[in-house]
Amino acid sequence: MRGIIAAGVHIPYHRLDRSEITALFGQGGGRGTRSVASYDEDTTTMGAEAARSALRNAGDVDVDSLWFATSTPAYLEKTNATAIHAALRLAPSVGALDMGGALRSGIGTLRTALTGRSTTLVVSSDIRDGMATSGDEATGGDGAAALLVGDETAGTVIAEFVGSGVATDEILERWRIPGAPRSRVWEERFGEVAYAPLIQDAFAAALADAGVSTDDVDHLVLTGMHNRVVKRNRTRLGVPNNKIVDDLADTVGNTGTAHGALMLASALENAGPGEVIVLVVIADGTEAVVLRTTEAIVDHHASSPVSAQIAAGGSVSYGKYLSWRQMVAVEPPNRPMPNRPSASAAHRRREWKFGFVGTRDRSSQMVHLPPARVSEKGGAVDDMEPVAMADTEGTIASFTVDKLVYSPSPPVVFAVVDFDGGGRAPLELTDIAADEVKVGQRVEPTFRRLYTSDEIHNYFWKARPVRSVGAASADPPREG
Amino acid sequence: MGSHGIKDQVAIIGVGCTPFAEHWDSSLDDLIIDGAQATYASAGVAQDDIDAFWFGTSQSAASGLAMGGPLKIHGKPITRVENYCATGSEAMRQAAYAVASGAYDLVMALGAEKVKDGGYQGLNAFPIPTDGTQRTLTAAAMFSLILPAYAAKYSIDEDDLRYAVAKIAEKNHYNGARNPLAQFRRETSAEQICQMAAVAGRLSVFDCAGVADGAAGAIMCRAEDAHKYCDDPLYIKALSVVAGTGAGSLDPDYDYTTLNESKWAAEDAYSQADVTDPRAEIAMAEVHDCFTPTELVLMEDLGFSNRGEAYRDVLDGAFALDGRLPVNTDGGLKSFGHPVGASGLRMLYEVWLQLRGAAPDDRKIPAGDRTLGLTHNLGGYPGEMVSFVGIYGTEPG
Numbered sequence A: 001m002r003g004i005i006a007a008g009v010h011i012p013y014h015r016l017d018r019s020e021i022t023a024l025f026g027q028g029g030g031r032g033t034r035s036v037a038s039y040d041e042d043t044t045t046m047g048a049e050a051a052r053s054a055l056r057n058a059g060d061v062d063v064d065s066l067w068f069a070t071s072t073p074a075y076l077e078k079t080n081a082t083a084i085h086a087a088l089r090l091a092p093s094v095g096a097l098d099m100g101g102a103l104r105s106g107i108g109t110l111r112t113a114l115t116g117r118s119t120t121l122v123v124s125s126d127i128r129d130g131m132a133t134s135g136d137e138a139t140g141g142d143g144a145a146a147l148l149v150g151d152e153t154a155g156t157v158i159a160e161f162v163g164s165g166v167a168t169d170e171i172l173e174r175w176r177i178p179g180a181p182r183s184r185v186w187e188e189r190f191g192e193v194a195y196a197p198l199i200q201d202a203f204a205a206a207l208a209d210a211g212v213s214t215d216d217v218d219h220l221v222l223t224g225m226h227n228r229v230v231k232r233n234r235t236r237l238g239v240p241n242n243k244i245v246d247d248l249a250d251t252v253g254n255t256g257t258a259h260g261a262l263m264l265a266s267a268l269e270n271a272g273p274g275e276v277i278v279l280v281v282i283a284d285g286t287e288a289v290v291l292r293t294t295e296a297i298v299d300h301h302a303s304s305p306v307s308a309q310i311a312a313g314g315s316v317s318y319g320k321y322l323s324w325r326q327m328v329a330v331e332p333p334n335r336p337m338p339n340r341p342s343a344s345a346a347h348r349r350r351e352w353k354f355g356f357v358g359t360r361d362r363s364s365q366m367v368h369l370p371p372a373r374v375s376e377k378g379g380a381v382d383d384m385e386p387v388a389m390a391d392t393e394g395t396i397a398s399f400t401v402d403k404l405v406y407s408p409s410p411p412v413v414f415a416v417v418d419f420d421g422g423g424r425a426p427l428e429l430t431d432i433a434a435d436e437v438k439v440g441q442r443v444e445p446t447f448r449r450l451y452t453s454d455e456i457h458n459y460f461w462k463a464r465p466v467r468s469v470g471a472a473s474a475d476p477p478r479e480g
Numbered sequence B: 001m002g003s004h005g006i007k008d009q010v011a012i013i014g015v016g017c018t019p020f021a022e023h024w025d026s027s028l029d030d031l032i033i034d035g036a037q038a039t040y041a042s043a044g045v046a047q048d049d050i051d052a053f054w055f056g057t058s059q060s061a062a063s064g065l066a067m068g069g070p071l072k073i074h075g076k077p078i079t080r081v082e083n084y085c086a087t088g089s090e091a092m093r094q095a096a097y098a099v100a101s102g103a104y105d106l107v108m109a110l111g112a113e114k115v116k117d118g119g120y121q122g123l124n125a126f127p128i129p130t131d132g133t134q135r136t137l138t139a140a141a142m143f144s145l146i147l148p149a150y151a152a153k154y155s156i157d158e159d160d161l162r163y164a165v166a167k168i169a170e171k172n173h174y175n176g177a178r179n180p181l182a183q184f185r186r187e188t189s190a191e192q193i194c195q196m197a198a199v200a201g202r203l204s205v206f207d208c209a210g211v212a213d214g215a216a217g218a219i220m221c222r223a224e225d226a227h228k229y230c231d232d233p234l235y236i237k238a239l240s241v242v243a244g245t246g247a248g249s250l251d252p253d254y255d256y257t258t259l260n261e262s263k264w265a266a267e268d269a270y271s272q273a274d275v276t277d278p279r280a281e282i283a284m285a286e287v288h289d290c291f292t293p294t295e296l297v298l299m300e301d302l303g304f305s306n307r308g309e310a311y312r313d314v315l316d317g318a319f320a321l322d323g324r325l326p327v328n329t330d331g332g333l334k335s336f337g338h339p340v341g342a343s344g345l346r347m348l349y350e351v352w353l354q355l356r357g358a359a360p361d362d363r364k365i366p367a368g369d370r371t372l373g374l375t376h377n378l379g380g381y382p383g384e385m386v387s388f389v390g391i392y393g394t395e396p397g
Helices: A019-025 A043-058 A081-087 A105-115 A135-139 A188-210 A227-236 A256-270 A295-299 A306-311 A318-324 A343-348 B028-043 B065-071 B087-100 B139-144 B146-153 B158-176 B190-194 B223-229 B260-273 B292-301 B310-315 B332-336 B340-355
Strands: A002-010 A014-017 A033-036 A065-069 A095-098 A120-126 A143-151 A159-168 A217-224 A276-282 A285-293 A357-361 A384-388 A394-402 A412-419 A424-428 A442-453 A456-465 B010-017 B052-056 B078-081 B106-113 B214-222 B234-243 B282-286 B372-381 B384-393
Touching (some): A014 A318, A043 A143, A043 A442, A065 A081, A105 A120, A105 A143, A188 A227, A188 A276, A217 A227, A227 A276, A256 A276, A394 B139, A424 A456, B010 B028, B010 B087, B028 B106, B028 B214, B052 B340, B078 B087, B087 B106, B087 B214, B087 B340, B087 B372, B087 B384, B146 B292, B158 B190, B158 B332, B260 B292, B260 B384, B340 B384
Parallel strands (some): B052 B078
Antiparallel strands (some): A014 A033, A394 A412, B010 B214, B106 B214, B372 B384
16 A cells, blocks of 8 residues: 655745735735745745654654655755755655646646655645735745655555546646746636646546546545636536535635645545545646545644644734735845855754754763764763754743844844753744743744845754644654 | 962053044054054053064954054064954953063053944954854844843842843943043933833843944063053053853853853952952952943952842942942943954053043042952853953052
């Protein structure tokens, strides 16, 4: 048996109320909220967070490959999946590939993993934007999802892969030149007509491949960037409305490349055993995947479920959103830009910088963040063991708000964090308002982009308030 | 093993200081020349009389060439010294030890900093290539961590504590207003400071040291030679530097209510100087008030207040010009300004004036039988700093 072993998602903390768009411009916007990646998040950091969540949910599984799909990569030419690979502390023998570019790469990567043989962590992530007042701006959302795919010999399969179907066509319906600030679309009616048979064909082919009928479908995940096509076809596939999975449009928005996997993760959280889930993604044709949940789904409890992450959101103003997206240029702090990080220094310290791994002195047990060779207590030399801190919660010992220092989004909220089981690190806080911080508050590490200097993204860890249900474990740090 | 110091082996025979200001019309070279000339004049010696030079600058220049070039010092050793904001004191310490060793007869330490050519307010660290994970907070924000920690530890209302540290700025502005060399010569009140916008934690701009250009220097010789040059020299009683390990950012036991490196440097200096009761023996002190909370906890780390009581002593005026132990009688970093490499020697300049009765009348400390002055100079942040304490006296031991 082969299928999905675990799922994990990352929905950014911030929500934009769409009515703010209408209020400012007198047009655009709409009902509900959309998720907004913070200024310190990109598709790589969001992907890393989703992947961490999936691996936490999976338990002890050896991953062979990490595949990362996004239409908004942080880098071209340089692989982005390697940063996620490093944040997850995967072994060098584990592959890491970007599958980016097209919106279709999300579902395509998942189907390729399901039809393949290796244990593959499929990560999809997107930041959806568009010009102010555009439909893309309002209906888009930011987020990431990770699905661990493998055989039952690798881990416990919660949803078995039972079939798939594909209908590919060359359609100029939605496109974007690399680096352009917005996507372009052909008139809506063309897509409606062109997509209709492709959806039917892929859906039918997938059901036939799986040996199931429309009546057997318990959960239909249907998504794509063409809103009218998606809406029309909800009723045309013959699956009753109550079996169609909520597309999260009112709360998160459409996360593009990630959205199929995000909705699938949501469906898995709500599915019982032996239920058929069909995932249909419309993009330059249609790809469909059929899964059947196993008995193991009963015991699969996401550490940070989709619903909990949606509920934990906090608002961001439209002005802040526009400045984060560089749609509006705001006055930067009159301070020098931080120096670009050194590639060689970062490489030497990749376990610390990307993996948040410190050291513990074997004789005094003192945890050193960042890693040290000589112990602060007792002075033992080179007698340290690695200690992974990324899943360890901590408590704010003291904090301050710095309105003078450079930040992509001032002010900097900063805390001295004492970690459970030992270790202290001064860390920037994120996903928190300056007036929310308190001494004694519980925080957890999160992988972020501190700033970009000289076209180098400086990734490192920050701390954020523990908000989601059962987020990180409160156990002492596990051994490196 | 032991820290023995050089008590009464070295005399200070002249100290000079330029005005500290935004010297838009002066280059680093100008500051070096003006600082050196003021120092030569104070000692009554010529440049050619000096055998060796130590030049302290944190970020304005590198190497001894930066001093030798503008002053045209020919064929002499010049050593550039850097130790964060304690650079000036460190230059002086190196020069003093060189005399004590017998290597030279007459030495000079000069500190200078040109900070106002950078185009940004405040001090900005020289960029060293790193892995990009280092904290990038301002010093103001780092020192602002003291206030909530101190308030919690001693059960003081945060608003009351905020007012108390504003009183420190008020005192230092009062003193600076009486100092013709100071950057800020206007008095201000604690009430006004409390009403200003916070920029880092609870701290406003007026809780921060002035950022100024300037230079200061000192000339030293063996104690037995002092009267060849000067009728009223100062004698070095103690020079101590402690560099930390950055333990405060590492060790959950550190609580941000003390500056350990400063405490240890003070203990070492008192031991070198045979000072057993600093409150009874020290006539006045110049301390590193880079931010108002720094001076608060320093009163405890230097032994001028009991633990948890500096807050009360500040409100009682214990460290005012007419208090029981005047602190920062020249206005301190707060009002005199802080040209990094010069500040430690600027502190010595005020001790030079006060102990010898040469300070202007309107900021002269009350006459008494205490003959010792202290300078305290630090660089870094709470929990990770270098710290210097020097003690000087008018009487040889």
